[in-house]
Every structure is written in structure tokens, then in C-alpha cells.
Amino acid sequence: MIINHPLLGPRDSAEFTYMGDAKLIDRPDWQAPEALAQFIDYGYMRDNPDGAHRELWYHEQGDRSFLVVTRDTTTHEIFAVELARDVARSRGQSR
Amino acid sequence: MHDLIATTALGAAAPCVDHHGPISLTEEPGFALASIAARRGAERATVLAIRRMIGPTAPKAGHWAGERIIAFWTGPDQWMLEAPYDSDEFLFERAIKEAKGKASVTEQTGAWCRFDLRGTGLAAVMERLCPINMATFIAGSATRTSIDHLGCFVLCRSEDHISIHGPRSCAAALHHSLLTAIRAAF
Amino acid sequence: MSQINRLPGGQIDRNQTLNFTFDGKSYQGHAGDTLASALLANGVRLMGRSFKYHRPRGVLTAGSEEPNALVELREGARKEPNTRATTAELFGGLTARSQNKIGSLRFDLMAINDRFSNFLTAGFYYKTFMWPAAFWEKIYEPIIRNAAGLGSISLQDDPDAYDRGFLHCDLLIIGAGPAGLAAALTAGRARAQVILADEDFTLGGRLNSERLAFADQSGADWAAQTVAELASLPNVRIMARTTVLGAFDHGIFSALERVSDHLPQPAPGKPRQVLWRIYSKGSLLCAGATERPIAFENNDRPGIMLAGAMRSYANRWAVTPAQRVAVFTNNDDGHRTAADLHAKGVSIAAVIDVRPDAPQSQDYEVIKGGQVINSRGRLGLKSIEVVLPGGATRQLTCGALGVAGGWNPNVHLTSHHRGRPEWLPQIAAFGPPSQGPKTLRIAGAAKGELSTADALRGGADQAASWLGENGFSAAAVELPDAEDAPVSMTPFWAVKGCNRAWLDQQNDVTVKDVKLAHKENFVSVEHLKRYTTLGMATDQGKTSNMGGLAIMAELTGKAIPEVGTTIFRPPYTPTAIGAFAGRDRGTDFRPIRKTPSHAWAEEQGAVFVEVGLWLRAQWFAKAGETHWRQSVDREVRATRESVGICDVTTLGKIDVQGTDAATFLNKIYCNGFAKLAIGKTRYGLMLREDGIAMDDGTAARLAEDHFVVTTTTANAVSVFRHMEFARQCLWPDLDVQLISTTEAWAQYAVAGPNARRLLQKVVDPEFDLSNEAFPFMACANITVCGGLRARLFRISFSGELAYELAVPTRYADAMIRRLMQAGEEFEAVPYGTEALGVMRIEKGHAAGNELNGTTTALNLGMGRMVSKAKDSIGSTLSERSGLNQTDALKLVGLWPVNPANPVPAGSHLMAKGDPVDAAHSQGYVTSACFSPNLGHSISLAYVKSGDSRMGEILRLVSPLTGFDHEVEVVSAHFIDPKGERLRA
Incomplete structure (x- = not known):
């Protein structure tokens, strides 16, 4: 596959390491009342969709950016590639 | 002044040089490296610090720039500085000084080995090594990619000059890969 | 007998006569011949025996679709079985042998199978070898295995090199027949970056085979002239002898270039074949068509x-x-x-x-x-x-x-993204699917445009249209006046009533087999394929699938498109496994990482062990030592008695900087780092988010905003990845920067009671190494040997007074020599990973065997390290009840009740009197060694509630090795449990 890196342009997916569902960005608040249940969901529950899927790809042999790639799991068509850092910020992850 | 004698990445006192066909492959031990990464919110200040060291433009993604000291882009808000070892052994200290606490600097000199390919027809060698599109990888280009499983920085210094920084511990493996590709191409 | 069937004309070079042998007999051919054409020229029609019935066979085709004429090429280690004579380019000295026979090709003893063909029909194996069941392994399988397969392999290492590479282009044109050449000319003249690949050694496709292709010149001449023009264009790369094997995602294709197969052996340094990965913006399939036979009785002679x-x-x-x-x-x-x-x-x-x-x-x-x-x-x-x-x-x-049953478009690559070929009624054949690979266009016979004029036009038009859509301005290319006969086809698949009429000649599938499959209700196309093996041979049924489908359609009373067709998968033609392996074989399988003291260690007689990619010194054998234990015991004793030196560079080092560096480490490690003083080092345990221990190491604080973290050798890469994930995806607003410094610094552990005295000789005098000035867990930037910058950490894995000294890698070789020289008066020894392991087991330090991906901080006896006052990765899920059972495994030491017994890792522990089974296991041994200091074997083990079972006698059992003896549960700290040595 070719992943169109937002900073570096098209790169072979062989340079990347697949890191799973992009939901891993949404790490729960450890002090929430239901934290344990939320972490179990976070750690183990995946949607496994037949179609568009947001997933993390780590450009390990490149610039070491984590990317959020929206990819069709049946056709491998890639709809969007974003820097995971930007996605994380937009989803409220901070510090 | 200490009295320890340095060895090259290939483990010898003198760098290794190979010639085959139109290509020369040279081990280059004479460089200092320092990484520089912008602190949060200090991206602009870091670019300015780099400019003070290398000249008017700090390189953007996929590029290198500079003269005696050069910088190449290694990641978002991260660069590697490179300079001749003899004049700039303490490149990292210079970078720390210029960064003024706005960037994190780490000495990287010992972490990498460097091999330079010179000659005409370098594309024929590179296409056996890595997925870089040599048609667009012109002088000033710099990128990190995988060469025989090794993460390497590849810089196009000029049309007939490419340098490759690889992990120092793998210098022998990388040298073997490069030489094999040259012999297969020519 | 010399070339009795050679005709006038042709595109061979009669001035170059080439000698070759087939089955030991000498023949002559010419440059430009294939093995098949040269054999035919010499009157040789019989070239092989069929797979199942051992029927005599000759060539069916003149290309890569050949099912029959499979031979063994070359000799010795270069012998290659199942090579198609129709594509093997003749060279002087070529040797070939027929295969799949016992005796000679003319009198094959296995031909008896043909007489028993009534028994060897489809499903023969399934039906025949059912009983008695015991016969399968001892009798049936060896016989079948012996009979199966065609050629034989040399069983020697392949002496040739295989390469791989990467190519980029705007337009990849697959096939250089009339369509491909017209397309390449159009795109080449428009200055697009073009790759034109063709499996043949002479480009032109069927233009080279037709007498009357063009009005005013031969097809071959036009092809040669076009190729010459293309070759003059710098933006066109012509790749002959290159088969495009597969279409992958996003315009990526794989192609095999046979660089040296037409030579007796590759030139020095050159590969035999190159597997190219081609990145294309657009692609055009001009793969032509394959003719299909008509089935009739005994049509395979x-x-x-x-x-x-x-x-x-x-x-x-x-x-x-x-x-x-x-x-x-x-x-x-x-x-x-x-x-x-x-x-x-x-x-x-x-x-x-x-x-x-x-x-x-x-x-x-x-x-x-x-x-x-x-x-x-x-x-x-x-x-x-x-x-x-x-x-x-x-x-x-x-x-x-000659049998002419019509032509099937070569749609194979269009199926590689699961597209199913679609029926083209006017030529009664399957054409490309409408849902093929997204960037792949099709032109010429591959699309069903069977006349030469149609192919030329189709190629030029498709190229022009792609160029137009992609910003190139393409001028129309003048095309020769070509044969333009309308092509229509009334299909005729098989002669009525035929039975032993071959469809798939490579797998010996006949019309009768299809009828049998129908009779037994294997009527779906996928069942038909697997039951009869139709199309499952190495040619993927290029000449046979259609016939089988047509007969099944007739039997079921359906139209062929209703029966459907199977799809093709990569590779297009059989490919040597060596080509896929490329350079990744033998010692080049993966890169070797050498420690900075490698050359010195070799001089010292080090025996190396692979640790990940690293080669590390396992022990240093001295003259007279005949068993590794002698070396290891000596190294351990010398270190504990005086001083030893070990290269620990392989441990991962990560530079963590930024104003939030401490906050970041607080989140990465389960224990706290915020309050670590500058100049101090702390042990850290890293958990995975699921609460399982991931890695451990130390973090040294060099400045308020600067830490150096160490990881285990094995996890250096994964810990860095984990930290980048945390930095970029979980806490993107923390001010923290990461970079690996594993290789930037060479690091040597100096351990033993004389470690300080040794180091004082190399560390510059202004740095005070006294226990008061530089206590246990101190760290500092220092200089050595008169001014070389270095880092010193007072940390100990061995349990001794110990330091780790880091110097810039280029001085590593000089530094180890200097350390050993300075250590001469203390009889310092170098020690390897075995002694390192023995000493850490004696000290009770956990390593990879204990952090084995199933254990928690609680199991490790570090439960209280998991801070509840802060958030860290894994802290929440480590509270799950399942990980906190009252009888949780705890790390303990074991020693044998009878000191002569070993305590091997992997053994399970049973309470005395309990049955020996998994349900009663009390735990298991993780690490074991012989302790030279205690004089017997010791081990680390996880035991249920182990911390409260000190002194208990357990049974150590290993049903695999037969061990069964008693061990005593003891503290894991076999040596210096109070830690006085390392604080000395």
C-alpha cells in the first residue's frame, strides 16, 4: 500500500508499523468514576468494521510520526491521512 | 587532551574506500552530528537557531540545507545538524548555545556511520536499495528510509553524490549491502 | 540428425550456432531460439511425461502458458526443475533433461498408470486411500509422495544471487505486443516516465509470429523499429525478460526480471533474477491473449x-x-x-x-x-x-x-483485486472484470480486441486518454496499416462423445473427469476446480480452464457466464522462491549489529551469541578451558572477587528532554520520577496498558529537563515506539522530546570490589568517585583519559560495587583496551552475557525470562511500586481482580535439596503429595544457572503465594526431560541480600 504522509507525500506502507485502532488515542481519564470499566473497553473492545476504519500507522522507518489513516478494510482504499498528534489534540488529549 | 585513538565505524583506523565501475563508495568518519528538536511552542525559535548555524533557510520536510554546518529534517519540528568533525567536534554544544533552552539538543555523532556514493548513474544503485524515487530526489533532498532493514538517512548532496547515514553498529552490514548493489548495477 | 525441421526465414541468427544437450544427446540451435524451438528444429517432439498418467508429451504452446514441455534445466546446484522449454532461451552449453519418468523418456515404466486410468480419475485419492487407516502413513503416503511432482531438485544451495529493487513510473505498460508498443510510443513521446515490461526476450508479442500483420512491412520489423525509438527516449525504460507477476494496492506491481537466465551463469556480482517493486501512477495491461484448444480423444500426443x-x-x-x-x-x-x-x-x-x-x-x-x-x-x-x-x-x-479453438484474453492481473472476469459473447471468452485494480487500464487482445489494428488503436487510445487525464499532452501517433479482420467466434469446445480428451494437460484432467465431477455434484466452478484439480497446476489453467467450464456448462444446461469462472492470483507465472527471498538469505538474512568492542572481543577469544540483531560476547574462552562452564564460572568468580568488565552498549538508551520530561516519565513508568534528584538514577518498571510488565530499566536525571532512560536490549525498539505513541497520541501537549542514543555511547559495566579503584585510574582526577561523593545510584557527566567527555552511572546488575561508563562510540575500542590495561593489577576479566546472567540470577534481578509478557508488578514482587497517586500507563488495569488473586504467583528463589541436582528453567513445581498435572502446578521456573559462588544450581521461579512459602519443599518436575526432585523455596536474593556490596 501507499500511505500519503501529510508531510512527506506518498510512502510505501512497508516503512510503517501498524499500531491498531485509532481509538487508542482516546485513553480514558484515570480518575473517572468508571475508570476501570472504561479502561477495559479501551484496552479490549474493537469494532472490526467491514469498510472505513481509522487506524494508527507509525512511520518507524521514516520520520517516526504516528499517523491516523482512514482505510477501507475491504478495498484498502485510503480516504484520509492525518498526523496522530493533531488528531489527539482535536480529540481533547493534552497532557 | 585525551590520548584515546578513534576507530571508524567499520572498525579500522582509516576509512574504507571502494571503487567499482563509475561509482566510488567511501566510508566517511569525519563528521559530527547533533539532533535538535523544538520545545513545545518554540518551533519558530528553533528554526531561527538552526538558521544562525547553517544559513538563510532551515530545511523543510524531505530536505537538507546549509554549507559547512548543514541541517536535515528528521521529523516534525526535528532536525539533525551535521558538520565536519575536525572543526566542529562540539557541534552539540554550539547547538545548545544557539537553542537557548528553546530546543532539545542531543549529541548523535557516535550513533551513525556514513557512506558516500559518488559517480554517475547513482540511480541504478539506489533503486536496488530503497524505494526512493530518484527522478525527484535531487540535490537538497533528504529522507529517512529503510535499506536492507536498516533505517537510514539518505541525502542527495549533488547530482553525482549521495550520502547515507546508517546505524553505526550495522556499518559492516550496510557497507556490504551498498557494495553488493553497486556490483549488481555496474 | 541436424535441424531437419528448420524452415527458411525467421528471426533467429543463423550465424550463431549454439550447442546444447537434451537427455544427454547433443543438438544444435541458433541464437534467438528457445529450447522448444531448437528441439522441434531437430525433429524432437517428445519432451516430457505427464503428471499422473505419464503420457508422452510435447509442446502445446510457444510461450509462458505452456503446460507440457517442462524440463530440468542446467546441472549441479543450478539445476532447475519444471522449467518451460517454450520460454527457456537457448544458450551455448545449455543442458536440459526430461522429467517425471522412471527409465527413459521413451520407455517410462510409470506409463503403466495410463493403463489404470479408470482408477486414477478425479477424486482418486479421496476414494482409494480411505482404509485401512493404518496404511496411510506407512504405505500410501510414501508411494504417493514418490510418484508426485514432476522434476527433482538438486538439494544443494542455490549458488546464484537474487536481487530486489524499486522502480517508479508514471505509466507502467505490461506487455510489448502491438497494443503495448503503440501505448509506449504514445506515452514516451509525451515525455511521461514509462516502464514497458514484457516477459519475452524479443519485444513485439504476436507481431513476431504473424506473417501478414501489416500492409507494407512485417510486424517484427515494425516492432524492432518501434523498440529502437523507445530505447532512444530517456523517459522510457524497456524491460525485456520481465514478467509482471502481480497487481497490488495503489498502483504497486511486482515484476521479475530474468537478468541472467539466458547465460550459462550470471556474470560476477550480478544477480540471476531481480524482483522489482514498481510504483506506478497509472498502468496499462497489454498482455495479449492465449489460444485455447479443442478437446478430442487423445488430443495430448x-x-x-x-x-x-x-x-x-x-x-x-x-x-x-x-x-x-x-x-x-x-x-x-x-x-x-x-x-x-x-x-x-x-x-x-x-x-x-x-x-x-x-x-x-x-x-x-x-x-x-x-x-x-x-x-x-x-x-x-x-x-x-x-x-x-x-x-x-x-x-x-x-x-x-495445429488446434485453433479461439483466444482467451490474458486478464490475470485484472483479477488480483478479487475482480471476476466477465463474459464477452462476441469472442466467446472471459474478458477483464469491470471492477479491476483501480489504476489499471486494459488494451488490445487482453481486452478482447483481437485484430492487430484494434490492438494498436486500443493501446494508443488508452495511453492517450490516461496521459490527458494526468496532465500530459499527447499527440496522436501514426500507426501502421494493419490487419483488421473482424473477429467473431462460434465456440466449439469439445468433440461430441469424447472422454479421454485432455483439458488440463499439466494436471492430467480430462473431459471424463469433468463429467465425473458433475455426476458427483461437484458442479460449482470452485468445487470443479478442487475436485478435478483443473487449473490448479503451475500454469493456473491458462490453456485449460475455459474448456472445463464450457463442458460443465453444457452438462448443467447453463450458459458459461452462469457457471462463472475462478479468479487468478499472483504470481502470473511460477517464480523461484529465491527471487522472493532476494538478498535476505544466509548471513544476509538480516543485518548484524556489532557492539563497539566487537573487534577487541574477537581478539580475546569471545564466543558470540545472537541477541536480537546484536552479536554479544557470551563468554571469553581462555586457553585450556574446554567447557563453557569453566569460562563462565571463572568470569563470575573473578568479578565477585576483584573486578570484571562487560560491554552493555546493547541496552537501549533514550534521551528524554523537555520541561515535561519528568511528568512524561511519571506516565511511562509505574513508579514515580518527578522527585528524582539531578545526578541520581532510579530503577523504573514500565507496564503495558493492560497492566502486564513491559520492560524495566533505569532513568538517570542529568538535568532538570534531561533524563537518560535505559531499556533492555530486546525491547529497545518497542519501548521507543511505546514512548513515541505516548508522546504523540496520548499526551501531545507535553513538552518532551525523544531520541535514541543507544549507539551514540559505548557503555561498559565495571563491576566488583575493585571497580572503583580501577575506574579511578581512567576517570580524570577532578571527579571524586568516593562513596560519599558518588554514592550508589549516582550519575554524572565526567571526563576520562585526560578530557574525553563521558557519562558515569553507579548502577549494578551484578549486585557488586559497579559502575557503567559511557564514552563516545568512536573511542569505544580504545576505551575497552584502556580499561583492561588499567585493570591488569586487579586481574580484571572481561565477562560475557552468560556470566552477566549468572550474577543477576544470584542477585535475584528480573530479566526477560521474568518479564515474559504474562507477569505483573505484583508477580515480580514490585506491586507496591505501582504508584496510586498518579496516572501511569497500566496502573488502572493492573488493579483488575484477575491480576490480584490472593494466591498470585510471586518471584522466589529455588535451590535443590540435593545440591547435585539442576533446577532447569521451564520445570513446573508441585506441592508434595499432589498429582503431577497442570491443574496442580504451583508455579514454574523462569531462570536457572549454576552458581559458582554457592557451588550448586539455583533458579528464579514464580510460585503461588511464593513470598509466604519460604523454606517449603516443593517437587520440581519436568515430564519432558524426566526431572523430578525436591527443591526448597528461598529468597531470590542468593547473594548479598542486604545490598551491602553495591553500596560499598
């Missing part, structure tokens, strides 16, 4: 071949398979073969055309409405039996028969 192939042999290679030939056809194409061979002086026995309205000829007999219903000739065709329209039969003497 040597001499019976496809009519188009016969024409190729005559026109391109100036060869006829026999001096008298016949043609059996259902379309006009077959007549061309007869005309071309007649023009070269070959006697035409007759053209048998199934159509009553077939065209007439002035030159030879045409039997209109006739059918070939049988053939004769044990080792090669002697005659055919023809049924005339009225029902009478005639015997015709001929040495070869």
Missing part, C-alpha cells in the same frame, strides 16, 4: 499443439514440428497457420474446420464441417481420424496438428 503456436514456430523461429501437418479449427485463425506453413513449404495434410461454411483454399484441402475425433502415434503424432459431415471417417497422416 506430441505434435498436437495450438495453431497459433505452430505459426509462431514457423514465422519467428523458422521451425515446423513436422514435415506434414494438419490444422483443426473452429475459426479463421487456424487457416492462417495452414497458409503460413504452406508458404514456407510445409505440406498441409488438410485444414479441418468444424464450420460448414469455412473458407476455401487453393493450396490445400479444407474439410468443412469436419472434426478430428482421435489421434494415433505412441510417442508422437502419426495420424488423425477425421469425421466428415456425413459421418464417414478418414485417416490423415500427419506429424503435427
Whole structure:
């Protein structure tokens, strides 16, 4: 596959390491009342969709950016590639 | 002044040089490296610090720039500085000084080995090594990619000059890969 | 006998005569020949034996679709089985052998199988070898294995190199026939970056095989002239001998270039083959079409071949398979073969055309409405039996028969993204799917455009249209005035009533087998394929699938498109495994990482061990030491008694900087780092988010905003990845920067009671190493040897007074020599990973065996380290009840009740009196060694509630090795439990 890196342009997916569902960005608040249940969901529950899927790809042999790639799991068509850092910020992850 | 004698990445006192066909492959031990990464919110200040060291433009993604000291882009808000070892052994200290606490600097000199390919027809060698599109990888280009499983920085210094920084511990493996590709191409 | 069947003309170089052998007999051919054409020229029709029935076989085709003429090429380690004679380029000295026979090719003892063909039908294995069950392994399987397969392998290492590489282009054109050449010309002149790949060694495709392609010049001449122009364009890369094997995602194709297969052996340094990965913006499939046969009784004899192939042999290679030939056809194409061979002086026995309205000829007999219903000739065709329209039969003497059943587009690559070929009624064949690979266009015969003019136009038009859509301005290319006969096809698949009529000649599948499959209700196309093995041979049924489908359609009363077709998968043609391995074999399988003291260690007699990619010194054998234990015991004792030195560079080092560096480490490690003082080092345990221990190491605080973190050797890469994930995805606003410094610094552990005294000799005097100034867990930037910058950490894995000294890697070799020199007065020893392991087990330090991906901080005895006052990765899920059972495993030490016994890792522990089974296991041994200091074996183990079972005697059992003896549960700290040595 070719992943169109937002900073570096098209790169072979062989340079990347697949890191799973992009939901891993949404790490729960450890002090929430239901934290344990939320972490179990976070750690183990995946949607496994037949179609568009947001997933993390780590450009390990490149610039070491984590990317959020929206990819069709049946056709491998890639709809969007974003820097995971930007996605994380937009989803409220901070510090 | 200490009295320890340095060895090259290939483990010898003198760098290794190979010639085959139109290509020369040279081990280059004479460089200092320092990484520089912008602190949060200090991206602009870091670019300015780099400019003070290398000249008017700090390189953007996929590029290198500079003269005696050069910088190449290694990641978002991260660069590697490179300079001749003899004049700039303490490149990292210079970078720390210029960064003024706005960037994190780490000495990287010992972490990498460097091999330079010179000659005409370098594309024929590179296409056996890595997925870089040599048609667009012109002088000033710099990128990190995988060469025989090794993460390497590849810089196009000029049309007939490419340098490759690889992990120092793998210098022998990388040298073997490069030489094999040259012999297969020519 | 010399080239008795060579004709005039052709595109061979008669000035170059090449000697070769087949089955030990010498022959001559010419440059430009394939092995098949050269053998035919020499009158050799019999080239192999069939897979199952061992029927004599010759060539069916003139290309890569060949199912029959498979031979062993070359000798010795270079011997390659199952090579198609039709694509093997002739070179001087080539040796080839026929295969799949016992005895000689002419008198194959296994031909007896043909007599028992009634038993060897489809599903034979499933039905026959069912009972008695015990016979399977001892009797049936060895016999079947012996009989199976065609060629034999050399069993020697392949001496050739295989390479791989990466290419980029705007437009990849697959196939250099009329469509491909017209497309390449259009795109090349428009200055697009073009790759033109063709599996043949001469470009032109069928243009080289047709006599009357163009009005004013031969097809071959136009092809050569076009290729010459393309070769002059710097933006066009012509790749002959290159098969595009597969279409992958986003315009990526794989292609195999046979660089040296046409040479006796590769030139020095050159690979035999290169597997290219081609990145294309657009691609155009111009792969042409494959002719299909007509099934009739005994249609597999040597001499019976496809009519188009016969024409190729005559026109391109100036060869006829026999001096008298016949043609059996259902379309006009077959007549061309007869005309071309007649023009070269070959006697035409007759053209048998199934159509009553077939065209007439002035030159030879045409039997209109006739059918070939049988053939004769044990080792090669002697005659055919023809049924005339009225029902009478005639015997015709001929040495070869060309069969023309129409053409199937080569749609294979269009199926590689699961697209199913679609029916084209006007040519009665499957064409490309409408849902093929997204960037792949199709032109020419591959699309069903079967006339030469259509192919030229199609190629040029598709290229022009792609160029237009992609910002190139393409001018129309003038195309030669070409043959433009309308192509229509009334399909004729099989002669009525035939049974032993071959469909798949490579897997020996006949019409009868398809009928049987139908009878037993294996009627779906996928079942038909697997039950009969139709199309499952190495040719993927290029010449056979259609016939099988058509017969099944007839039997089920369906139309062929309703029956459907199977899809093709990569690779397009069989490919040597070596080509996929490329350079990744032997010692080049993966890169070797050498420690900075490697050269010195070699001089010291080090025995190396692979640790990940690293080679580390395992022990340093001294003269007189004959067993590794002697070396290891000596190294351990010398270190504990005086001082030892070990290269620990391989441990991962990560520079963590930024104003939030401490906050970040607080989140990465389960224990706290915020309050670590500058100049101090702390042990840290890292958890995975699920609460399982991931890695451990130390973090040294060099400044308020600067830490150096160490990881284990094995996890250096994964910990860095984990930290980048945390930095970028979880806490993107923390001010923290990461970079690996594993290789930037060479790091040596100096351990033992004399460690300080040794180091004082190399560390510059202004740095005070006294216990007060530089206590246990201190760290500092220092200088050594008169001013070389270095880092010193007072950390201990061995349990001794110990330091780790880091210097810039280029001085590593000099530093180890200097340390050893300074250590001479203390009889310092170098020690390897074995001694390192022994000392850490003696000290009770956990390592990879204990952090094995199933254990928690609680198991490790570090439960209280998991801070509840802060958030860290894994802290929440480590509270799960399942990980906090009251009888949780705890790390303990074990020693044998009888000191002579070993305590091997992997053994399980049982309470005395309990049965020995998994349900009663009390735990297991993780690490074990012989302790030279205690004089017996010791081990670390996880034991249920182990911390409260000190002194208990357990049974150590290992049903695999037969161990069963008693061990005592003790503290894991076998040596210096109070830690006085490391604080000395």
C-alpha cells in the first residue's frame, strides 16, 4: 500500500508499523468514576468494521510520526491521512 | 587532551574506500552530528537557531540545507545538524548555545556511520536499495528510509553524490549491502 | 540428425550456432531460439511425461502458458526443475533433461498408470486411500509422495544471487505486443516516465509470429523499429525478460526480471533474477491473449499443439514440428497457420474446420464441417481420424496438428483485486472484470480486441486518454496499416462423445473427469476446480480452464457466464522462491549489529551469541578451558572477587528532554520520577496498558529537563515506539522530546570490589568517585583519559560495587583496551552475557525470562511500586481482580535439596503429595544457572503465594526431560541480600 504522509507525500506502507485502532488515542481519564470499566473497553473492545476504519500507522522507518489513516478494510482504499498528534489534540488529549 | 585513538565505524583506523565501475563508495568518519528538536511552542525559535548555524533557510520536510554546518529534517519540528568533525567536534554544544533552552539538543555523532556514493548513474544503485524515487530526489533532498532493514538517512548532496547515514553498529552490514548493489548495477 | 525441421526465414541468427544437450544427446540451435524451438528444429517432439498418467508429451504452446514441455534445466546446484522449454532461451552449453519418468523418456515404466486410468480419475485419492487407516502413513503416503511432482531438485544451495529493487513510473505498460508498443510510443513521446515490461526476450508479442500483420512491412520489423525509438527516449525504460507477476494496492506491481537466465551463469556480482517493486501512477495491461484448444480423444500426443503456436514456430523461429501437418479449427485463425506453413513449404495434410461454411483454399484441402475425433502415434503424432459431415471417417497422416479453438484474453492481473472476469459473447471468452485494480487500464487482445489494428488503436487510445487525464499532452501517433479482420467466434469446445480428451494437460484432467465431477455434484466452478484439480497446476489453467467450464456448462444446461469462472492470483507465472527471498538469505538474512568492542572481543577469544540483531560476547574462552562452564564460572568468580568488565552498549538508551520530561516519565513508568534528584538514577518498571510488565530499566536525571532512560536490549525498539505513541497520541501537549542514543555511547559495566579503584585510574582526577561523593545510584557527566567527555552511572546488575561508563562510540575500542590495561593489577576479566546472567540470577534481578509478557508488578514482587497517586500507563488495569488473586504467583528463589541436582528453567513445581498435572502446578521456573559462588544450581521461579512459602519443599518436575526432585523455596536474593556490596 501507499500511505500519503501529510508531510512527506506518498510512502510505501512497508516503512510503517501498524499500531491498531485509532481509538487508542482516546485513553480514558484515570480518575473517572468508571475508570476501570472504561479502561477495559479501551484496552479490549474493537469494532472490526467491514469498510472505513481509522487506524494508527507509525512511520518507524521514516520520520517516526504516528499517523491516523482512514482505510477501507475491504478495498484498502485510503480516504484520509492525518498526523496522530493533531488528531489527539482535536480529540481533547493534552497532557 | 585525551590520548584515546578513534576507530571508524567499520572498525579500522582509516576509512574504507571502494571503487567499482563509475561509482566510488567511501566510508566517511569525519563528521559530527547533533539532533535538535523544538520545545513545545518554540518551533519558530528553533528554526531561527538552526538558521544562525547553517544559513538563510532551515530545511523543510524531505530536505537538507546549509554549507559547512548543514541541517536535515528528521521529523516534525526535528532536525539533525551535521558538520565536519575536525572543526566542529562540539557541534552539540554550539547547538545548545544557539537553542537557548528553546530546543532539545542531543549529541548523535557516535550513533551513525556514513557512506558516500559518488559517480554517475547513482540511480541504478539506489533503486536496488530503497524505494526512493530518484527522478525527484535531487540535490537538497533528504529522507529517512529503510535499506536492507536498516533505517537510514539518505541525502542527495549533488547530482553525482549521495550520502547515507546508517546505524553505526550495522556499518559492516550496510557497507556490504551498498557494495553488493553497486556490483549488481555496474 | 541436424535441424531437419528448420524452415527458411525467421528471426533467429543463423550465424550463431549454439550447442546444447537434451537427455544427454547433443543438438544444435541458433541464437534467438528457445529450447522448444531448437528441439522441434531437430525433429524432437517428445519432451516430457505427464503428471499422473505419464503420457508422452510435447509442446502445446510457444510461450509462458505452456503446460507440457517442462524440463530440468542446467546441472549441479543450478539445476532447475519444471522449467518451460517454450520460454527457456537457448544458450551455448545449455543442458536440459526430461522429467517425471522412471527409465527413459521413451520407455517410462510409470506409463503403466495410463493403463489404470479408470482408477486414477478425479477424486482418486479421496476414494482409494480411505482404509485401512493404518496404511496411510506407512504405505500410501510414501508411494504417493514418490510418484508426485514432476522434476527433482538438486538439494544443494542455490549458488546464484537474487536481487530486489524499486522502480517508479508514471505509466507502467505490461506487455510489448502491438497494443503495448503503440501505448509506449504514445506515452514516451509525451515525455511521461514509462516502464514497458514484457516477459519475452524479443519485444513485439504476436507481431513476431504473424506473417501478414501489416500492409507494407512485417510486424517484427515494425516492432524492432518501434523498440529502437523507445530505447532512444530517456523517459522510457524497456524491460525485456520481465514478467509482471502481480497487481497490488495503489498502483504497486511486482515484476521479475530474468537478468541472467539466458547465460550459462550470471556474470560476477550480478544477480540471476531481480524482483522489482514498481510504483506506478497509472498502468496499462497489454498482455495479449492465449489460444485455447479443442478437446478430442487423445488430443495430448506430441505434435498436437495450438495453431497459433505452430505459426509462431514457423514465422519467428523458422521451425515446423513436422514435415506434414494438419490444422483443426473452429475459426479463421487456424487457416492462417495452414497458409503460413504452406508458404514456407510445409505440406498441409488438410485444414479441418468444424464450420460448414469455412473458407476455401487453393493450396490445400479444407474439410468443412469436419472434426478430428482421435489421434494415433505412441510417442508422437502419426495420424488423425477425421469425421466428415456425413459421418464417414478418414485417416490423415500427419506429424503435427495445429488446434485453433479461439483466444482467451490474458486478464490475470485484472483479477488480483478479487475482480471476476466477465463474459464477452462476441469472442466467446472471459474478458477483464469491470471492477479491476483501480489504476489499471486494459488494451488490445487482453481486452478482447483481437485484430492487430484494434490492438494498436486500443493501446494508443488508452495511453492517450490516461496521459490527458494526468496532465500530459499527447499527440496522436501514426500507426501502421494493419490487419483488421473482424473477429467473431462460434465456440466449439469439445468433440461430441469424447472422454479421454485432455483439458488440463499439466494436471492430467480430462473431459471424463469433468463429467465425473458433475455426476458427483461437484458442479460449482470452485468445487470443479478442487475436485478435478483443473487449473490448479503451475500454469493456473491458462490453456485449460475455459474448456472445463464450457463442458460443465453444457452438462448443467447453463450458459458459461452462469457457471462463472475462478479468479487468478499472483504470481502470473511460477517464480523461484529465491527471487522472493532476494538478498535476505544466509548471513544476509538480516543485518548484524556489532557492539563497539566487537573487534577487541574477537581478539580475546569471545564466543558470540545472537541477541536480537546484536552479536554479544557470551563468554571469553581462555586457553585450556574446554567447557563453557569453566569460562563462565571463572568470569563470575573473578568479578565477585576483584573486578570484571562487560560491554552493555546493547541496552537501549533514550534521551528524554523537555520541561515535561519528568511528568512524561511519571506516565511511562509505574513508579514515580518527578522527585528524582539531578545526578541520581532510579530503577523504573514500565507496564503495558493492560497492566502486564513491559520492560524495566533505569532513568538517570542529568538535568532538570534531561533524563537518560535505559531499556533492555530486546525491547529497545518497542519501548521507543511505546514512548513515541505516548508522546504523540496520548499526551501531545507535553513538552518532551525523544531520541535514541543507544549507539551514540559505548557503555561498559565495571563491576566488583575493585571497580572503583580501577575506574579511578581512567576517570580524570577532578571527579571524586568516593562513596560519599558518588554514592550508589549516582550519575554524572565526567571526563576520562585526560578530557574525553563521558557519562558515569553507579548502577549494578551484578549486585557488586559497579559502575557503567559511557564514552563516545568512536573511542569505544580504545576505551575497552584502556580499561583492561588499567585493570591488569586487579586481574580484571572481561565477562560475557552468560556470566552477566549468572550474577543477576544470584542477585535475584528480573530479566526477560521474568518479564515474559504474562507477569505483573505484583508477580515480580514490585506491586507496591505501582504508584496510586498518579496516572501511569497500566496502573488502572493492573488493579483488575484477575491480576490480584490472593494466591498470585510471586518471584522466589529455588535451590535443590540435593545440591547435585539442576533446577532447569521451564520445570513446573508441585506441592508434595499432589498429582503431577497442570491443574496442580504451583508455579514454574523462569531462570536457572549454576552458581559458582554457592557451588550448586539455583533458579528464579514464580510460585503461588511464593513470598509466604519460604523454606517449603516443593517437587520440581519436568515430564519432558524426566526431572523430578525436591527443591526448597528461598529468597531470590542468593547473594548479598542486604545490598551491602553495591553500596560499598
